[in-house]
Amino acid sequence: MKLQQLSLFLENRPGRLDAPLEAIAAEGINILTLSLADTAQFGILRLIVREWDKAKRVLEQAGWVVNLTEVVAVDVLDRPGGLATVLKILDGAGLNIEYMYAYSLRRGDKAILIFRFEDPDRAIQVLLDQGLHVVDGDELMSVAAA
Amino acid sequence: MPVPNPSPDPSPDWSSEHPIWNPTAETLPRAAREALQLERLRALVGRVARVPFYRDLFAHREIGPHSIRSLADLRRLPFTTKDDMRRQHPLGFLAVPRRDLARIHGSSGTTGKPTFVAYTAGDLRIWSELCARFLVAGGLRPEHTTQVAFGYGLFTGGFGLHYGIERVGATVIPAAAGNTRRQIEIMRDLDPEVLICTPSYALTIADAARELGMDPRALPIRFGHFGGEPWTEDMRREIEDQLDIAAFNNYGLSEVIGPGVSGECAARTGMHLQEDHFLVECLDPETLEPVPEGEPGELVITTLTREAMPMIRYRTRDIARLYREPCPCGRTTTRMSRVAGRTDDMLIIRGVNVFPSQIEEALLRVEGTTPHYLIEVSRPGTLDEVHVKVEIHPEIFSDRMDRMQAVCERISREIQTVAGIRAHVDLVEPRSIERFVGKARRVLDTRGLSERDS
């Protein structure tokens, strides 16, 4: 149920996203979602793609420093208090969220959030126990295709 | 630079394991050495009156042997620079008649013309004695065979070490520099235990051995004395690891004699200066005042015994630190650190003297930083600002922003510790810092430019 997320280092200057995204597109790899965390000096681009191993190879060969992390996608009701409910569950179980971002597409009245946990396996267990829906890779791809 | 921290309890058999070539000279109590230095300095001030350059300066300042009452009076004497030597080209600094010369060497200058250095027969005897001292301190014994892969010629390295090895009674193979394959063949045929060359050439030999399909660690060399160019502790580890040898550092410069000014003992806590022949000061290159012990400064050397071309307070432009606390080897002489840089490379940032090598050292303390960095100095307002660009490397990259910021802060803290300045650390993409063949350009100082613009 875990998703493989690629992160790469980018300097903070205009147009810096173009080159890595073009490199991936040129190989016919679909980007499911991306998020950028940045400071004045640099940014970390986080990508979820269909063929992460191929994308990683392509990016590394083009000279980027890439790392691979496991993240968890969760369905959250897209209305006031929807996110708060999930955070409360995680907090109650003592699970640390390193960071989170929203998946670019939504599904009906649900938004999909991507979480980076210190301990993804336990997080998944807690979320499932509480009746939340953890979205796996195939499902995420079907949302993208719809 | 790691401060040498010799073990306070040398093993009891230290002296038998690590003999001293000239115990009288090298373990002289401080008071006795200073008395000897004072006597020699006074005589030197009398002798250099034969050099027009010093005669005129001394006459102008009314300086003579009578002016030297204590070693502190050294500070009343004028400095000598490389430019002074150039202006006296070719042999204006001779203090003896030309017929008394036994040999003439030269230092390669970036300007093309060599600066000549002359020796009497007495100078050559002292020179080989000084080389013998550091060679023995670093493990050379009469039964050893030594391959000298230094240039023989005007350069002082080859002949200086050659005669030092002969003085010890060891065997010399004067292989000279170059033809690396042949160097390796000689090693395989003659089994030398000792290698003498520049540190970068030692790594070239290791590379060449691998290209020939050999394991460089299997070569017969057991230890090496390296010098003739500045190098780092990191490079020492590389050499020792790649060739499976112990690597010793030595220091000298042709203007004062050549190799033999100082060299490491087995304790490797800095290079022992041969203070019965040289008076060495460590000065702030800007104010020319002595720096506190252990702080980096420019080495300024006075030759106490040179006959043909004595030098008074020669400004080496080499930056190093001096340590006077005792060494476990038993030698009582002051030790100098590695040369950390040249005064020519020095940056003055908000009044603090900073060397690119200090930034490099700070980076070395943070695992996973690459050797590729650029120091950018600017003055956006009235204050100097320093940005250190460091290429990102898989070992320090994380998808977590807090970890990345921690890396920047860690580097910044190390720079503050080593160089005493606050610097902004900018992580940059791999291969984004320009690569140079040979000497890398490490500094981009735009302060002068902005002044001209305004």
Ligand SMILES: [Zn+2]
């Ligand atoms: Zn020692």
